[in-house]
Amino acid sequence: MREISADLVVETVRALCIEANQTLPADVSRRISACREREPWPSARATLEILGQNAEIARDEQVPLCQDTGMACVFLEVGQDVHIFGMGLREAVDEGVRRGYADGALRKSIVADPLRRANTRDNTPAMLHTDIVPGDRLTVTVAPKGIGSENMSRLVMLPPSAGEAGVKDFVVETVRLAGPNPCPPVVVGVGIGGSFDLVAALAKKALLRPLDSPNPDAFYAGIEAELLGRINALGIGPQGFGGKTTALGVNIEVYPTHIAGLPVAVNINCHVTRRAHAVL
Amino acid sequence: MAETMGSDKKTCDAIRVTTPLTREAALALRAGDAVLISGTIYTARDAAHARLVELLDADKADRGDNADHGDSANRADRDARTGRAADAVCATEPTARFPFPIRDAILYYVGPTPAKPGQVIGSAGPTTSYRMDAYAPRLIELGLRGMIGKGRRSAQVVECMKRCGAVYFGAVGGAAALLSKHITASRVVCYEDLGAEAIHELRVEDFPATVVIDALGGDLYDIGVQNYLDFAAAHALAAPPPGALPAL
Numbered sequence: 130m131r132e133i134s135a136d137l138v139v140e141t142v143r144a145l146c147i148e149a150n151q152t153l154p155a156d157v158s159r160r161i162s163a164c165r166e167r168e169p170w171p172s173a174r175a176t177l178e179i180l181g182q183n184a185e186i187a188r189d190e191q192v193p194l195c196q197d198t199g200m201a202c203v204f205l206e207v208g209q210d211v212h213i214f215g216m217g218l219r220e221a222v223d224e225g226v227r228r229g230y231a232d233g234a235l236r237k238s239i240v241a242d243p244l245r246r247a248n249t250r251d252n253t254p255a256m257l258h259t260d261i262v263p264g265d266r267l268t269v270t271v272a273p274k275g276i277g278s279e280n281m282s283r284l285v286m287l288p289p290s291a292g293e294a295g296v297k298d299f300v301v302e303t304v305r306l307a308g309p310n311p312c313p314p315v316v317v318g319v320g321i322g323g324s325f326d327l328v329a330a331l332a333k334k335a336l337l338r339p340l341d342s343p344n345p346d347a348f349y350a351g352i353e354a355e356l357l358g359r360i361n362a363l364g365i366g367p368q369g370f371g372g373k374t375t376a377l378g379v380n381i382e383v384y385p386t387h388i389a390g391l392p393v394a395v396n397i398n399c400h401v402t403r404r405a406h407a408v409l
Numbered sequence: 410m411a412e413t414m415g416s417d418k419k420t421c422d423a424i425r426v427t428t429p430l431t432r433e434a435a436l437a438l439r440a441g442d443a444v445l446i447s448g449t450i451y452t453a454r455d456a457a458h459a460r461l462v463e464l465l466d467a468d469k470a471d472r473g474d475n476a477d478h479g480d481s482a483n484r485a486d487r488d489a490r491t492g493r494a495a496d497a498v499c500a501t502e503p504t505a506r507f508p509f510p511i512r513d514a515i516l517y518y519v520g521p522t523p524a525k526p527g528q529v530i531g532s533a534g535p536t537t538s539y540r541m542d543a544y545a546p547r548l549i550e551l552g553l554r555g556m557i558g559k560g561r562r563s564a565q566v567v568e569c570m571k572r573c574g575a576v577y578f579g580a581v582g583g584a585a586a587l588l589s590k591h592i593t594a595s596r597v598v599c600y601e602d603l604g605a606e607a608i609h610e611l612r613v614e615d616f617p618a619t620v621v622i623d624a625l626g627g628d629l630y631d632i633g634v635q636n637y638l639d640f641a642a643a644h645a646l647a648a649p650p651p652g653a654l655p656a657l
Contacts, residue, residue, distance in 0.1 A: 169644065170637050176581060183584040193522045193532040196585040196605075234531055236522045236605050248604060277537045277560075277582065309630050310537050310560035312582035364638040368559070368581055370619065371633030373641070401583045 131208070131265040133409055135215035138269070141407050142225025142255075145271035146201060147233035149405035150193045153184040156339040157316075157377065157402050164314065164374040173372025177314075180367070180400055195401045198235035199273030201226040203255040204337065208264035219257060227251040229271075238276070258330060270337060270406035278315060278399040281307035284329055287391040296321060296393050297356060303395040304360050304376065309369020312399035314377045316340065317360065320394040323384035331382040332396035337404055340378035353379045367400075377402070423617070429513035430554040432574040438620045440627035444578065445615040450515040450557070452609040454536055457600055458544035464506060465547055508599040508608060512552030515578075519557075520605035521589070530595045530611070534585030535559040538577070542566050549575045557618055561630055571626045578618040579629070591616040 153161075158181075165177035187194040203222050207213075213221070230237055230252040239253065240246040256274075283303045287295050300319055307315070320331025343350035356379045366372025377400060386392060426434070428448030438444070453461065518538055522531030538558030545556065546569040554575050559582040562570075570577065580588055594612035601607050621629045 170640065172633070173637070179581050179584050179587060183581075183587040186590070187532070187586040190586070192525070192528075192586050192589075194586060195583045196519060196521050196532045196534050197536070198522060234523045234525045236520065236531070238520075238605075250604070280537070308561060309579075310539065312559065362641075364634045364641065366634065366637055368579060368619075369630050369634070370579075371629075371635075371637035373637070399583055 130210055130212050132212050132214055133267055135213055135218070135221040137409060138213065138218065138221040138267070139225045139228065141269050141409060142201075142203065142222050142271060143229040143232065145269060145405040145407060146226060146229025146235065146273065149271050149273050149403040150195075150198045150233060150235055151191050152188050152405070153194060153401065154339070154404055156341050157400075158184055160340045160377045161314070161400065164377060168367075168372060168374050170366060170372040172370055173366045173374055176367035176370065176372075177374060193233075193235055194403070195275060195399075196236060197238065197275035197277060198230070198233075198252075199275045199403070200239065200279075201230070201252055201255040202272045202274045202333065203257050204268075204270040204272065204334070205257070205259045206262045206266075206268040207259060208266045209261050210265035211267050213267075218259070219254075222255050222257055223253040226253050226255045235273075258334075267409040268406065269409065270404060272337060272404040274333075274403075275312075275399055275401065278307075278311035278397045281311040281397045282332070282395055284325075284332075284392070284394040286325065287393055289389065289391045291391055293352070296391070297352065297359070299393050300356055300379070300395050301359050301363070303397065304365070305363055307397055308365060311397045312401070313365055313369060314367055314374045314400050316377050316398040316400070316402040317356070317379040318396040318398060319356075319379065319381045320396070321381060321383045321392070322386035323392060324386070325392060327384060328392035328394040329396070331384055332394035335380040335382040336396060336398050336402060338380045338382075340380075344381050346383075349381045349383060353381050426555075428515055429510075430515055430576075431513055432554065435554050435576045436574055436624050438576050438623050439625075440620050440623045440629040440632055442620040442623075444618050444620060446515065446557075446578070446618055447614050447616070448515075448612070450517050450611050450613055450616075451509050451598065452517050452519050452521075452607075452611060453541075454518050454520050454606050455540050456603050456606045457608050458541050458548075460600055461507075462544045462547050465551075468506065507551070509610065511548060513554045514552075515555035515557060516548070516553060517557040517580075517611065518559075521595075521609075522585075522605070524595075528589075530589055530592050530609075532585035533589040533592060535580040535582050535588075537582075538562060545569070549573050557616075562622060567622060567626055567628070570622060570624060574624045576620060576624050577622040579621040580616070580618045588616070 168174045237252045318335035320328040360376040365375040423443040521533035537560040542563040598608045
């Protein structure tokens with residue numbers, strides 16, 4: 130059994146909250162640059178140029194990329210041979226979020242209750258996902274998520290007869306309906322299979338995979354590429370002002386499901402797709 | 410094709426917009442125009458809008474329902490006689506308790522991050538505008554001339570903008586670090602308890618934006634996409650054949 134201090138979890142989450150909000154992941158930056166090179170529409174190219182400049186300013190001056198510093202979505206992979214000591218694991222994660230959002234001058238965007246809507250003033254609680262995995266490591270990923278794109282996300286329980294074509298059409302239709310609202314170019318996280326709750330989590334986890342890592346299953350990698358082509362033929366473009374670059378990438382995660390079901394979830398992320406991770 | 414590229418070229422050729430934004434200046438702007446906004450603007454988003462509209466409702470109740478309708482009718486009659494009919498339905502006087510001068514004002518839908526020491530303001534990009542659609546017509550009818558945000562507006566908002574001569578600007582969503590460089594001063598006007606959602610008065614210099622919906626109802630989200638699709642069709646950039654893998 131490996132011992133990990135909860136204080137280390139607090140400090141790690143704190144640092145990752147700040148890093149993720151100030152520094153665009155390298156794969157996202159590279160993809161924005163590559164799309165700018167291939168963008169045939171002048172105003173769209175100009176917008177992509179602005180996104181690159183914004184990322185440079187945020188990184189160099191250590192300020193948030195976007196004013197919506199998001200919900201602190203935290204993903205833990207806890208090795209089953211790890212023992213956390215000092216405080217509860219959730220308590221440690223929330224304390225890390227509290228310190229990160231205070232020390233990083235990040236916006237506090239969480240209300241304590243969805244209808245009564247009083248701000249918690251420290252951006253807690255985290256949106257926490259915990260998986261128990263083999264081994265003695267603790268992997269921490271912080272992926273701050275803005276609500277502008279979150280609000281454009283959709284979930285459907287398709288009948289199996291809808292098949293591959295039904296899934297693809299639902300994904301493309303979700304991006305079309307979102308239009309300019311989620312700050313395109315978007316990153317599209319798709320979950321297919323599982324249950325009602327699991328498929329949404331799959332879609333969110335799909336957003337954690339780097340844009341230059343296609344699905345390891347060639348069948349799904351092909352669907353990812355095909356969907357990206359269809360989405361980028363919609364013409365929405367950066368900011369919805371028209372252009373080729375509507376999406377930077379499409380990532381699909383799948384899971385076994387019921388003989389009578391075909392759940393599909395589409396979690397839209399903006400061009401500021403943020404994530405930072407550490408292995409303890 | 411030449412026309413398409415012509416309208417697209419405007420991104421390099423920005424129009425200077427200053428506050429207060431007059432009705433005449435707003436009417437001259439067209440969807441797709443790149444603008445640089447300088448002057449004083451005000452921030453408001455969901456919670457602040459709800460309070461502003463509560464204030465207007467309370468004021469209306471104080472004056473009595475009939476008084477309001479009477480005012481409008483009298484004003485419409487007077488305006489028609491003086492040739493100001495077009496502005497008549499938008500000439501409601503704001504309550505004396507309204508916290509900032511709304512006539513010819515520009516509102517920025519933003520909730521910035523906290524300022525770091527030495528900063529005027531934190532990162533400050535636009536939030537999605539449709540959440541303000543339920544409230545916006547009430548403010549436009551008071552003479553609000555411009556709104557800065559991102560994303561689509563409702564048919565009701567666009568109809569009100571056309572009726573009253575207002576314009577909707579889009580700033581680049583997610584470019585908050587860059588946009589904050591164009592904000593040179595910030596102070597809280599009211600609703601300080603709302604934190605990032607408090608109404609702030611901002612000084613802006615050459616704040617970059619694009620006219621998304623103009624006072625005639627022209628909408629860049631439709632026009633821009635159609636122009637690009639026409640261009641793509643002309644250059645065979647349309648959808649790849651089924652099964653083909655695009656390079657990206």
